[in-house]
Amino acid sequence: MAKISPVAAKYIVHSTITIDGIVDKPDVIGAIFGQTEGLLGADLELRELQRSGRIGRIEVNMNTTSGKTNGEIIIPSSLDKTETAIVAAALEIIQRIGPCNAKIEVHKIEDVRTSKRQFVIERAKELLRELTDTTLPDSQELADEVAQSVRMMEVREYGHERIAAGPAIDDSDEIIIVEGRADVLCLLKHGFKNVIALNGTSVPQVVRELTQKKTCTIFVDGDRGGDLIIRELFAVADVDFVCKAPDGKEVEELTKKEIHKALRGRITAEQAKMDLGIQDDGTLKEDIMASKQSKTIRSQTPSAGMFSSTAGSMPNRRLENNAARQEFVPVQRMEYNRPAQVASTPRAMPVNTAPVAPIASTAAVNVSRDRKPTADEKKIFKQTLEDLFGTRGACLFDQKLTILGKVPLSELSTTIKSLNGGIYALALDGLVDIDLVRLAEKLNITYLIGSGSKVKEATRINILTEDKLV
Numbered sequence: 001m002a003k004i005s006p007v008a009a010k011y012i013v014h015s016t017i018t019i020d021g022i023v024d025k026p027d028v029i030g031a032i033f034g035q036t037e038g039l040l041g042a043d044l045e046l047r048e049l050q051r052s053g054r055i056g057r058i059e060v061n062m063n064t065t066s067g068k069t070n071g072e073i074i075i076p077s078s079l080d081k082t083e084t085a086i087v088a089a090a091l092e093i094i095q096r097i098g099p100c101n102a103k104i105e106v107h108k109i110e111d112v113r114t115s116k117r118q119f120v121i122e123r124a125k126e127l128l129r130e131l132t133d134t135t136l137p138d139s140q141e142l143a144d145e146v147a148q149s150v151r152m153m154e155v156r157e158y159g160h161e162r163i164a165a166g167p168a169i170d171d172s173d174e175i176i177i178v179e180g181r182a183d184v185l186c187l188l189k190h191g192f193k194n195v196i197a198l199n200g201t202s203v204p205q206v207v208r209e210l211t212q213k214k215t216c217t218i219f220v221d222g223d224r225g226g227d228l229i230i231r232e233l234f235a236v237a238d239v240d241f242v243c244k245a246p247d248g249k250e251v252e253e254l255t256k257k258e259i260h261k262a263l264r265g266r267i268t269a270e271q272a273k274m275d276l277g278i279q280d281d282g283t284l285k286e287d288i289m290a291s292k293q294s295k296t297i298r299s300q301t302p303s304a305g306m307f308s309s310t311a312g313s314m315p316n317r318r319l320e321n322n323a324a325r326q327e328f329v330p331v332q333r334m335e336y337n338r339p340a341q342v343a344s345t346p347r348a349m350p351v352n353t354a355p356v357a358p359i360a361s362t363a364a365v366n367v368s369r370d371r372k373p374t375a376d377e378k379k380i381f382k383q384t385l386e387d388l389f390g391t392r393g394a395c396l397f398d399q400k401l402t403i404l405g406k407v408p409l410s411e412l413s414t415t416i417k418s419l420n421g422g423i424y425a426l427a428l429d430g431l432v433d434i435d436l437v438r439l440a441e442k443l444n445i446t447y448l449i450g451s452g453s454k455v456k457e458a459t460r461i462n463i464l465t466e467d468k469l470v
Contacts, residue, residue, distance in 0.1 A: 009056055009076035013088040014108040017062070019069040021100030025060045028073070031097040032058065036090045044086060054078050055087070073104065084109060154188060155181070158196060159206035168193035174215040176263075177207060179229060182252040183219070190256040198229065203236050211237040217266055219243045221250045227276060234269070234278055242272035371462060373447065377401065377425075381449045382469040384427045394428035401425070412436075416443060425449060432463050 017028065033046055042048070049055040055077055062071030073091065077084040088106045096102055158165035164181040172194035178184060180197050187195045196207060210216070211233075218233055220226030222245040233239050243266035245251050246258065254262070272278070373381065384395050394412045396404040396419070404423065407415045409430060416423060416439065425447035426440065432450040440448055440461050449464045 009078055009112055011077045011079070011081065011084045012110045012112060013073075013075040013077060013084065013091070013106060014110060015073045015075075015088070015091055015104055015106040017060075017069075017071050017073055017102060017104045019062075019071075019097055019100050019102045021098070022064050022067065022069055023062075023098050023100060025062065027098045028060045028062070028071075029058055031094055031102070032073075032091065035094050039090055039093070040086060044083060044090075046087070049079070049087075069100075081109075081111075154193065155184060159204065161204045161206055163197050163199050163204055163206065165196040166193040169196055169210070172214070174217065175210055176217050176219050177211075177233070178219050178251055179221060179226075180252075183250075186252045186254065187219075187259065190259055192259075203232055208237050211239060215240050217241040217243055217263070219245075219251060219263070221245050222247045223250075230272065230276065231278055234273065239269045241266045241268060243267075371446065373462070373464065377447075378464075378469045381425065381427055381447070381464060382466075385429075385449060385451065385466060385469070388427060388429040391429050394426060396423050397425040397427075398422055399424045413439060416445075419443075432465075437461050437463070 019028075036046055038045075046055060050058075055075065057076070059074040060071060061074075062069050075087070075091075077087065079087065088109055091104045091106060094102060094104050154167045155164055156167060157163065158169055164184045166184065166188055169175060174194060176187065176192060176195045178187065178195055178197055180199060184195045184197045196210070198204065198207060216237065216239050218230055218239055218241070220229050220243075226244055230239075230242060243262050245254055245262060249258075251259075267275070380401055388395060393406055393408050395406050396416065398404055399422075401424070404419070405415070409428060412428065413436075416426070421443055423443060423445050426445055427449035428436075430450055432448050432453045432455060434455050434457075436448065437455050437459050441459065445461060447462045447464055449469075452465055453463050455463060
């Protein structure tokens with residue numbers, strides 16, 4: 001009798017059997033064939049189906065407990081699902097096996113193709129995963145990988161100090177200074193070839209020389225270490241622009257988009273000095289100011305009769321000035337105590353007395369030039385010069401020595417022109433030049449106080465320098 005392999009079956013009928021007694025496997029198989037014979041017709045006769053291979057070998061698994069037998073019957077089938085269901089239902093008519101009562105119950109017809117299909121899907125996933133991991137990527141990924149590896153290979157050792165740098169350092173008019181080799185690799189990976197590293201906080205000599213010849217941009221990490229490197233470079237190199245990574249991030253961690261965004265937002269060295277409070281020599285302004293203020297407080301003891309009546313409220317003004325010392329801000333952000341406009345009385349000049357005007361003007365020049373500052377004025381001017389030291393700013397006074405405002409030197413000319421008079425004295429952190437003198441003459445300013453003077457010719461403006469305020 002021919003038999004079909006379970007592998008070739010499309011369906012498998014799973015059923016359970018319960019027997020009130022003890023029987024053997026041949027008894028169960030004989031009952032299945034005998035009691036279903038002629039029940040389903042000639043086309044579904046189990047013997048003929050098994051002989052033709054459309055029904056596979058019937059498996060019976062049994063165990064005996066307490067005089068009762070329980071087991072499982074498995075019948076593989078290559079019939080269609082309707083015929084298989086009919087054969088499965090026919091099993092349940094068996095009520096007696098040998099001398100014992102029996103009950104057969106079909107609880108599942110398994111579609112073998114479904115389980116095989118699931119196996120195919122899972123295996124296909126594994127094969128595809130292995131294929132993806134072990135085979136070459138697509139053309140774009142391949143091109144990106146090759147380009148990145150080439151950029152990594154372009155790192156060179158520059159100068160006798162053998163510091164990491166990109167290949168375009170010598171050819172480019174602009175360079176980017178970063179902290180270390182990892183930062184150089186990161187920027188090279190994203191297409192920046194004019195990069196050079198510091199390899200620490202100590203600035204190599206070759207980097208100092210490059211900053212003198214090329215436009216230099218500092219690109220440091222967004223932490224305190226980055227601020228210290230900026231200060232060191234300001235002290236020993238010629239820096240043009242400053243760029244920092246976002247707070248808490250390092251340059252080597254940035255993506256291409258973050259690098260481009262950071263470089264587009266770079267600021268000038270002058271603006272960075274103002275933001276960080278750094279002097280040209282790399283020291284902090286607040287440290288210098290605190291030292292000078294402490295020295296001034298120790299060396300001066302105010303007395304009751306220190307100021308004359310012309311100074312008015314100067315002690316309070318000076319205390320406020322010392323307490324509120326800070327960097328200068330652009331003039332458009334400042335508020336001034338603009339003095340009332342001085343009414344000018346037009347001079348009647350008859351035709352027949354025209355020669356009198358030059359004589360009066362000459363006399364006024366001599367009077368203004370011969371005017372000497374009082375002792376209190378000298379003290380105030382000297383203290384103001386000390387307060388302005390290193391700030392690159394200027395301070396404006398009215399006739400009562402009340403401060404009209406403080407401005408950066410870059411905004412000084414515009415500011416005093418906008419005040420249009422009422423300025424008695426002007427103190428600045430810098431040298432007095434002839435252009436400032438000419439402007440002061442037009443606005444009737446009495447004193448110009450500076451650290452030095454470039455003016456050699458006689459003027460009607462009293463120019464006071466540090467040596468004249470002793």
